[in-house]
Amino acid sequence: MQSATVAGYESHATNEFAQGWRVLVASLLGIGCGLAAMPFYTVGVFAPHLAKEFGWSFGEIMAGLTITTVVVIVAAPAAGILCDRFGTRRVAISSLVMFGLAYLSLAMLGNSLVQFYVTWAVIATLGAGTLPITFTRTVNQWFDRHRGVALGIAMTGTGVFGVLCKPLLAWVIGGWGWRAGYVALGLLPLALALPAVVLLFREPLQATLAEGTAPSAELPGLTKSEALRQWRFWLIAIVLLPISFSLAGAVPNLEPILLDRGIDQATILTLTPLIGLTAIAGRIVGGWLLDRFWAPAVAFVLLGAPAISCVILASAQLDPGMARFAILLLGFALGIEYDVVAYLTSRYFGMKSYSAIYSVFYVCFATGAGFGPLIFGIIRDWSHDFAPALLSAAVALPVCAGAFLFLGRYPQLK
Structure with a gap:
């Protein structure tokens, strides 16, 4: 098991969960209480309360999510570079602290859309280290044979x-108001995810980290600049846009x-x-499939199948x-989309x-x-x-998901 050996520990595949369960628990809580x-x-949940309090429209409130998306375009790659350079544990701890504090500040909102939007920009910037980018890197290091299931968990x-x-x-909110709701959310990363x-949360290369050297130096795989020169990289990147x-x-x-x-509304609520x-089930079942079958084929089936859903929902009689x-x-x-991408990244480009x-x-x-919901x-x-x-x-889902089939066999990474 090359990745486990390079990571500084040897483990039979059947013992992966015995060694890595702590990382899975911390990752589950970190991702769940993160950006x-x-x-x-x-x-x-907060939109009706903010509209009533400040007179903002729902569109103005939802624009906070658009700002978050735009900021993540810049902040996520920066967080990724920091993880590869300084290790995921440091990045995760720092980001959880700052993310929680930034979220708490939403409880002090005044009647200013500028303040509202700036706060969301700060939250997205400081919370980028809580994204799956951080946690899945370490999960991939601890798991090889059961990597798909581990990522799903x-x-x-x-x-x-x-x-x-x-x-x-x-x-x-029912007992103490919407400001207390933001306080409760801000405390989750600080009181629940951070202690976990x-x-x-430990990387297999903790000894290397303690010495202050780059944790990715001994890991197999491509550098980012090498990956950017690979057609597989651009194929994945391009098809992800229409799929998402x-x-x-x-x-x-x-x-x-x-x-x-x-x-009717009552039926919709059920x-x-x-x-x-179903998304929770999709992560576990999809991870199990990734461990047993060729990942591009799994991606094609699971990400292309919702085309049937779209046709059904488009029909006049439903x-x-x-x-x-x-x-x-x-x-x-x-439930499988981010897991598939994480799995493909580790198999085709490695951990370096x-x-x-x-x-x-x-x-x-x-x-x-x-931008999908808006369009x-x-x-x-x-x-x-x-x-x-x-x-x-x-039309887009099966065509773009089918593009994964051109990725070919997993390369031997050094």
Whole structure:
């Protein structure tokens, strides 16, 4: 097991979880209480309260997420470089502290959109080290044979947070107001994720880190500049944009899509939670598949299948049973997307500059996801129907997911 040996420890594959479970627990909590999950799952909860308090429109409030996406385009690659240079543990600890404190500052908002937007820019900048870029690097170092499942477990942090955050916020906001809700969120990375990372999160190269040398120096793989000269790098980067655009464009607009199709609000409330639950299952099952089959084929099947969902949702007549099936396919794909990219990065480009390389892919995915809901909404306003956007996504998903099949066999990295 080359990566394990290079990382400074020898372990039979069956013993990977016995040695790496601490890293998985810390990664799950770190990702779940980090920038990848907290803003996107909670902004809708606070929107009605901010609109009532300050008179802001929902569009003005949601623009905070767009600002976050734009800042991440710059901050994520910077965080990746820092991880490769100084180690993921240092970056994760520092970023969790700053991210939590920045989130707490939202409790002190005044009636100023400028303050609101600047705060989101600061949150995205300081919280970039809590993105999966950081944690998946170390998970990849600890796991080889069971890497797919391990990545899936670590990434379930986003889904677990998505399921639990709304009941928590409903209780806090109902009892103490929306400002207390922001305090509760800001405390999560500080009181929950930070202790777990401090106590449990270790890189196999801790001895090297203690000596102050670059932790990636002995790891196999390509440097970022070498990866940029590879056609495989650009193939992955290019196809991620339309894939993330198609998936993220449909999911946040799911409720209005179902309303347009004549499904009543009560039924919709029973359908939409399936996204988060199925995403959790998708991460585990998808990880298991990645460990047993060629990753590009798994990516093609799982990321191309939601084209069926888009066709179903675009149909004029939609019954709750078919809607449920479409939502399950979408949720499963959402549960595997970042895991697939992390896995492909480690197998095709290695661990030497993993964070720097993966951060570029993450930016591509985040860009598509950040603008997808907006463009879907614009198309709906223009055509009075989501069908044109959904049918375009139905074409893009299998075509772009099929491009992964051209990646070929995993290279032997040195």
